[in-house]
Amino acid sequence: MPYLDLASHRLHYRIDGDSAGKPWLMFCNSLGTDLSMWDRQxxxxxxxxxxxxxxxxxHGLSSVPPAPYALSDxxxxxxxxxxxxxxxxxxxxGLSIGGLTGQWLAVHAxxxxGKVVLCATAARIGTRESWDSRMEAVRKDGLGPLVAATAERWFSPAFIAGNPDTVGNVLDRxxxxxxxxxxxxxxALADSDLRGKLHRVANPVLAISGEDDPVCPPSDLEAIAAAVERGQHVSLAGRHIFNIESSTPFDAVLSDFLGPCSSNLSAGFYPPGHFRGA
Structure with missing residues (x-):
């Protein structure tokens, strides 16, 4: 398994696909998950x-440097x-905090x-008070007591009932x-607010929401698409981890957005209204 050793920690990574001149596509996971959440994609x-x-x-097989972290980290x-x-x-x-990381990168680097896909995220996720409370609870009791509530936020009841192994694997991780x-x-989430900076983003951006996401509702993704220079929004069935719950339509929307001029990472975009829900 490949790792990158940095000054304070090491990052576990994985590369899929051969190098025959193909463009790079990077995925960034959500809070409390690992890179396996993108297996289907x-x-x-x-x-x-x-x-x-x-x-x-x-997270996952990466090491754990001392907290706290900043979004810039x-x-x-x-x-x-x-x-x-x-x-x-x-x-x-990127999805959730992965999408927030993508916003920071689009603003600062x-x-x-190339093209940027921001999923189930917001320019400001939650409140300082909510994250402070979460940190206190996790440091006291670990993540086990949060599993049931996390399942409800991440997946619809129908998906949980019909896909127990898939959901169980995500929750185990x-x-x-x-x-x-x-x-x-x-x-990092408690301190992050990019609402006043997204106008600086020039990359083509697709913001994707889950129709029933209680964490980052469609209005959050609509706001991102409206704030950046070249943004589009589409909403898919599911809650927060809709790349798993609605994997087939998600893969199609992602491929459609990335497809034109994909070998030229700075070119190509869609006219307004190209996506359903835009």
């Missing part, structure tokens, strides 16, 4: 793209990984990104996340 898209996934600091981890792999530019797809790493990322 890596399988579906690795024939067209060279797919890069990684475990955020404090998470963004610089991405840049360090791109630098280490000699990737000048990559398309980027947009030249390193959530429960196994170390409290220090989880709390460190909660601190």
């Amino acid at each position: 890596a399988s579906a898209l690795s024939q067209t793209y060279r797919v890069l996934r990684y475990d955020r600091r404090g 998470l963004g610089h981890d991405v840049l360090a990984l791109l630098d280490a792999l000699n990737i000048d530019r990559a398309h980027f797809c 947009g030249d390193r990104l 959530f429960a196994a996340t170390l409290p220090e790493g989880y709390a460190g990322c909660c601190a």
